[in-house]
Amino acid sequence: MRTLAKGFAALLLGSMLTVTVTVTAPGASAASTRGLEIAVPAYVYPNDPMLTAAQSAQPAPSIVILNPGNGDVPFDSSWQARADTLRGQTTATGGKTKVLGYVHTENATRDVNAVLASIHNYLVTSDGKLHVDGIFFDTTSRDCGPNNANRDYYLNLRQQVQSLVYAINPNVQELVVDNPGTAVADCFLEPGKRTADTFVTYENTYANYTGGGWLGGNVFNLTAGYYSGATFDPNGTSFWHLIHAVPNTTAMHTTLDTAFARGAGYAYATDDVLPNPWDTTPSWGFGPETFYAATIG
Numbered sequence: 001m002r003t004l005a006k007g008f009a010a011l012l013l014g015s016m017l018t019v020t021v022t023v024t025a026p027g028a029s030a031a032s033t034r035g036l037e038i039a040v041p042a043y044v045y046p047n048d049p050m051l052t053a054a055q056s057a058q059p060a061p062s063i064v065i066l067n068p069g070n071g072d073v074p075f076d077s078s079w080q081a082r083a084d085t086l087r088g089q090t091t092a093t094g095g096k097t098k099v100l101g102y103v104h105t106e107n108a109t110r111d112v113n114a115v116l117a118s119i120h121n122y123l124v125t126s127d128g129k130l131h132v133d134g135i136f137f138d139t140t141s142r143d144c145g146p147n148n149a150n151r152d153y154y155l156n157l158r159q160q161v162q163s164l165v166y167a168i169n170p171n172v173q174e175l176v177v178d179n180p181g182t183a184v185a186d187c188f189l190e191p192g193k194r195t196a197d198t199f200v201t202y203e204n205t206y207a208n209y210t211g212g213g214w215l216g217g218n219v220f221n222l223t224a225g226y227y228s229g230a231t232f233d234p235n236g237t238s239f240w241h242l243i244h245a246v247p248n249t250t251a252m253h254t255t256l257d258t259a260f261a262r263g264a265g266y267a268y269a270t271d272d273v274l275p276n277p278w279d280t281t282p283s284w285g286f287g288p289e290t291f292y293a294a295t296i297g
Contacts, residue, residue, distance in 0.1 A: 034236040035297030036260045037062045037091070038290045039268040041242065041278035046082040050281045057286035059294060060089030060097050063175070063266070065136040067102030071118040075101065075125065075132075083131040092294040098133040098175050105157075108141040108150040116160060123164045130168050134175035135161050137196070142180035144187040151187045154178060154195035177240070179203070186219040189232040198266065201229075202241040202259075206251055206269070209243050210258065218263055228263045240266035244277030249284045253292055260296045267293070 038061055042050045046066070054061055064086045068079055083099045091097060101122030105115055122132045137157060141150040158176045165174035178188065178196035181203035188195045201218040202209065217226035218239040232238055241264040243255050252269040259267035269289065272280045282289065 034093075034265065036256060036264065036293045037266050038256075038286075038293045039063060039240050039242065039266040040270070040286065040289075041065065041268065043067065043276055043278040046078045048279075050279065051082060051086075053281045054286050055086050055089050055097075057290055059092035059287075059290045061086075061286065061290060062091045062093075062095070063098045063100060065100045065102050065177075066132070068121075070138075071101060071103040071121060075122050080125065080131040087131075087133070092290060099131070100134050100136040100175060100177060101132045102136050102138060104138045105141075105154075106139055108145065108153040112153070112156070115157060119157070119161060119164065123161070123168065128168070130165065130172055133172060134165065134177075134197075136177045136179065138179045140178040140180045142182055142184045144185045148187055148193075151185075151190075151193065151195060154188065155193055158195050181242075183215050183218055183220050183226055186221050186229070186232065189219065189229065189238070194232075198237055198240050200240045200242060202243070202262075202264075204243070205245040206243050206247065206255060207245065209241075209255065214262065230263060233263065233265070236265040239264045241268075243267070243269050244271075245273045246271050246282075249288070252282070252284060252289060256289070256293055256296060 040054060040061060042054060044050045054064060066079055066083055068075055086097050086099050089097045103115060103118040104110065119135055122135065123130065125131060137154065140154060144151045161176050162174055165172055176196045177198045177200065179200035181200055183201050184199050187193070188199065199218070202214070204213055215226050217228050219229035219232065220226045229239060241259045241262070246252050246255055246269040248271070255269035256267055270277060270282045272278065272282065
């Protein structure tokens with residue numbers, strides 16, 4: 001989900017009602033106690049109308065990802081102020097919007113020190129306060145790598161975020177998201193080695209999503225192939241689908257229903273299109289989307 005036309009991003013997820021869902025993965029089953037929330041990438045400046053529209057939506061999004069220059073531009077007072085305002089909004093579940101900072105990783109090839117500098121850009125501020133709840137790692141690897149080297153690269157980054165957030169404010173429950181944009185190898189969700197709370201396991205067009213582009217699951221391995229990943233998802237928050245070029249409101253409803261059926265706890269549908277499908281408010285608005293998500297399940 002790298003910036004194409006602009007160098008700024010914000011991501012939003014809107015909450016929903018609590019439900020009980022049972023899903024099955026190879027060899028086991030897992031119970032989820034929630035439905036669907038909305039995730040809206042917004043590659044915009046801090047005072048762009050897209051962000052002001054997102055924060056005024058009722059119910060509010062559950063998560064917003066802010067991205068000053070792909071994480072390489074200072075997270076200055078204008079960004080901090082927008083983050084603080086977003087974090088004050090109430091979601092459909094009664095919680096508050098979480099804000100994440102965007103950091104690119106180049107499929108586990110970006111120098112770790114450079115990645116850590118981007119993380120510090122968001123978490124270590126001059127006033128000593130947290131203005132974000134965690135980090136959204138983009139362009140992440142989907143493959144374990146030799147001897148799980150890629151997995152361990154992201155495990156280290158998650159642990160760095162956890163330590164920093166706890167040191168600054170132990171009352172904040174940090175959130176880490178990895179975005180491979182497709183099904184991820186299940187080594188990334190291995191107990192004790194899990195690299196993120198949530199994984200973006202689909203990012204593509206509506207036509208692709210509904211026309212055969214779905215691989216068949218959120219996770220995979222060489223033995224089981226693609227499967228739901230439900231055994232790694234007891235709280236229903238592990239997987240997130242991003243769908244652009246959605247033609248109309250009816251298709252938006254279809255997209256969200258499909259995402260939930262495919263095991264996503266977070267989703268976002270927009271009629272925005274390439275080269276940057278994350279820089280415009282959907283024509284139907286954020287409120288109708290977060291509201292509809294709250295009825296699913």
